[in-house]
Amino acid sequence: MKNLFLTFALLGSSAMLSAQATIKIPKVYQPVKKSMYHKGWIDFNKNGVMDVYEDPNAKIEDRIEDLLGQMNIKEKTCQMVTLYGYKRVLKDALPTSEWKNMLWKDGIGAIDEHLNGFQQWGLPPSDNENVWPASRHAWALNEVQRFFVEDTRLGIPVDFTNEGIRGVESYRATNFPTQLGLGHTWNRDLIYKVGRITGREGRMLGYTNVYAPILDVGRDQRWGRYEEVYGESPYLVAELGIEMVKGMQYNHQVAATGKHFIAYSNNKGAREGMARVDPQMSPREVEMVHVYPFRRVIKEAGLLGVMSSYNDYDGFPIQSSSYWLTTRLRGEWGFRGYVVSDGDAVVEYGMNGVWSETGNSKGDAISASTEMQDVGMTLDNDLKTCWQGNKGYYITFALENGAKIDGLSIAWKKENTGEADFEIQLSGGGGQFLTVYSGSVSKFNEWMSYTFKGTTASDLRILLNSDGLGVAEVKINQLKKE
Structure with a gap:
């Protein structure tokens, strides 16, 4: 090393x-x-x-x-x-x-x-x-x-x-x-x-x-x-x-x-x-x-x-x-x-x-x-930095196997003003993702919380549906293992 x-x-x-x-x-x-x-x-x-x-x-x-x-x-x-x-x-x-x-x-x-x-x-x-x-x-x-x-x-x-x-x-x-x-x-x-x-x-x-x-x-x-x-x-x-x-x-x-x-x-x-x-x-x-x-x-x-x-x-x-x-x-x-x-x-x-x-x-x-x-396009959920992409880009977060997730908080960044769209997706393995939340971002540089039904998953993905949208930090609500 x-x-x-x-x-x-x-x-x-x-x-x-x-x-x-x-x-x-x-x-x-x-x-x-x-x-x-x-x-x-x-x-x-x-x-x-x-x-x-x-x-x-x-x-x-x-x-x-x-x-x-x-x-x-x-x-x-x-x-x-x-x-x-x-x-x-x-x-x-x-x-x-x-x-x-x-x-x-x-x-x-x-x-x-x-x-x-x-x-x-x-x-x-x-x-x-x-x-x-x-x-x-x-x-x-x-x-x-x-x-x-x-x-x-x-x-x-x-x-x-x-x-x-x-x-x-x-x-x-x-x-x-x-x-x-x-x-x-x-x-x-x-x-x-x-x-x-x-x-x-x-x-x-x-x-x-x-x-x-x-x-x-x-x-x-x-x-x-x-x-x-x-x-x-x-x-x-x-x-x-x-x-x-x-x-x-x-x-x-x-x-x-x-x-x-x-x-x-x-x-x-x-x-x-x-x-x-x-x-x-x-x-x-x-x-x-x-x-x-x-x-x-x-x-x-x-x-x-x-x-x-x-x-x-x-x-x-x-x-x-x-x-x-x-x-x-x-x-x-x-x-x-x-x-x-x-x-x-x-x-x-x-x-x-x-x-x-x-x-x-x-x-x-x-x-x-x-x-x-x-690491490609994957960031840790405790990494305090900004990842930014355009429509169709995504970042993936690995979860502890067998754990439930019922929400997360995201601090967003954007190059210009105006709303931006995104989706939160979960996968139970095998590379197949299902959308559990979709919405728009109107506030930036502050924490925004999103909740959904508790689901057991192996990884989480944030998909961007707008250009120039950035993720500064993410906190994942990971529940106790089943």
């Missing part, structure tokens, strides 16, 4: 400075706080002196300890969060004055898929001017980086992540066949070239971390993600995974994050989505088939990132397994990179009731060594 923070500081800052030196940028791109930029170092915390974590000649371990010692609890927590980018959660392509009042005013671990052109499922690509050309895209990501370096207390750069299992996910990028198609070639040299191109194009666009390759081994052809695997041979997956990572991480152009760790691709009945997948495999099968590719890719290719998987194994969630994430991954294999949870994975364990013993999904995940949580 300590290496994670330093990786951001080194990788993020070098990305910003090298981009300024080599990419043709608009004339308006000029350093704002020039006094913090010195020859050979950056005054990230703006105190006028070179702290140990700002000294490029100091030992990495010393820089890490110094940085951690200066961080408060909010800053440490924010470094464990992945925020989805423009038109996913972020409503702004570039920083605004409002950012200084948002959650990420204290920094953020990563921003995922920012300005890659994807908006939401079923919508056309974004026509934002910063999506293309690539030089403009890189400039825009540098402007976002400038906010975190210049306008946060400690200046910790953000990690820009993106998908890359068939080429970097972008409005315009080289589009390769699926991993299953690439796997059919059994061609190591070809896959290495795919990795080189993916990493190079990702870096050119300003991304620092690409979520690839997928190291799952295909076992059940009914599984809905089968096209994402290289094949059903663990040897094939390992060999091609090694070449893909070597190509992506060539000359430190990007970090590669392999997924999904571990025992993910043989779910009972080919289950997927929000269901508990409950893979039923013997320990020998897990070791010989599913562990094999990860172990080899980490040891032979120097994989820098791992995405922990949604599933449990032997009744215990991988997200909170100190055995898999610490004893095996770090202790046995010597993995020194970072671990990020799959999107909403930590929250979904609460929905499936796997946290009944501790009641603290995030605490268990942190203790097990999950450095970052990819």
